[in-house]
Amino acid sequence: MKSRKWIVPALSLSLLFPAASGFAAETTADQNPELETKVIQFTIGSDRYMVNGLSETVDTEATVYNNVAYIPLRDLADSMDGATVSYDAATGTTWLDTGLARYEFWDNSSRYRVDNMEMRADAPILSRDGHVLIPASWVADTLDWTLVYENGLVTLYKRY
The missing domain is CATH 1.20.5 (Single alpha-helices involved in coiled-coils or other helix-helix interfaces)
Structure with missing residues (x-):
């Protein structure tokens, strides 16, 4: 019972x-309402870019070279929270430190190094008068951003 x-x-x-x-x-x-979406937009040939709807001036214009969309690395890093870029003109070496990894690029080469491991990008990193341009597809593939390229507008977005 x-x-x-x-x-x-x-x-x-x-x-x-x-x-x-x-x-x-x-x-x-x-x-989660605390997650943030970062949207960065570059227009090919424009001296401006947008970060979450706010207009900024670029160091060098985004461009297309050999059918690849390139964006300025320094402006991209400035738009990413905590990322920094340094450049050594004597050696043609650029470093991108995202806080999670350190990338080392050489002017006009598709080779790069991440945390001392050598890798190869699909397209070379370009240098123009000390300004480094990086393939937008590399940003999407390597840094895990979503890329949309349409009618000369390069849009990268990431939710974190």
Whole structure:
């Protein structure tokens, strides 16, 4: 007789567990209001670019070379939280430090190094009068940004 007393409360509690797990599933990172989406847009040939809708002046214009869209690395880094760029004109070496990794590029070469491991990009990194241009596709592939290129507008966005 005593075991019957526990059947109803045990069944009631067992019915609550699926509801609790469903509630936990609704609070995913995708629905977290603290996540931020960063949108960076470069227009090919323009002296301006946009970061989350705010207009900025570029160091050097985004361009297309050999059917590849290139964007200025320094402006990109300035738009990314905590990233820095340094350049040594004597050696033609550029460093991008994202806080998570350190990338080393050489002028007009598709080779680069990340944390002392040599890699190869699909297109070379370009240098124009001390300004480094990087393929937008490299940013998307390597730094995990989403890239949309349409009618001369390069849009990169990332949610974090």
